[in-house]
Every structure is written in C-alpha cells, then in structure tokens.
Amino acid sequence: MEDGYGSRKRNTTAFTFLAWSSFALALLGMFIGIINLQQPLSVKGYYAVTALFLTMSSFVLQKTIRDNHEDDALQAVDAAEEL
Numbered sequence: 001m002e003d004g005y006g007s008r009k010r011n012t013t014a015f016t017f018l019a020w021s022s023f024a025l026a027l028l029g030m031f032i033g034i035i036n037l038q039q040p041l042s043v044k045g046y047y048a049v050t051a052l053f054l055t056m057s058s059f060v061l062q063k064t065i066r067d068n069h070e071d072d073a074l075q076a077v078d079a080a081e082e083l
Contacts, residue, residue: 027055 011019034047 030051031048034044034051037044037047
C-alpha cells in the first residue's frame with residue numbers, strides 16, 4: 001500500500017524466484033571457478049573479495065537508481081499539486 005500501487009504486486013512470484021535462483025547459480029558458479037583456479041591462494045582470495053565487492057555494489061547501485069527514479073516521480077507529483 002505504501003508504494004501507491006494498492007494491492008498490485010510489481011513482480012510475480014515466478015519472476016522473483018527466477019531472479020534469485022539465477023543469481024545464486026551465477027554466484028555458485030563463480031566461486032566454483034575460483035576454487036578450481038590453478039593459482040596461489042592469494043590470487044584466489046583477491047578474486048573472491050573482488051567478486052563479493054562487485055556483487056554488493058551491484059545491489060547498492062540498483063537500489064540507488066530505483067530510489068532516485070521514485071524520488072523524481074514523487075517530486076513531479078508534488079510540483080503538480082503546488083500549481
């Protein structure tokens with residue numbers, strides 16, 4: 001109700017499951033690749049930390065873009081109400 005859409009869901013359950021399962025499989029595949037990499041432990045650690053940082057930053061970027069888009073829409077509504 002807070003997002004102004006009433007009871008309408010933005011994504012179906014199937015799409016949400018697909019998004020999370022593909023993310024989990026990609027993350028698992030990446031770490032399996034790092035574990036099987038024929039490099040010293042320091043190189044594997046560097047790749048693992050970089051991969052986790054990239055994953056975290058992609059979530060933060062997605063949330064920031066979504067929040068900015070919603071803020072722009074709310075500011076447009078507020079500006080229209082002031083007229």
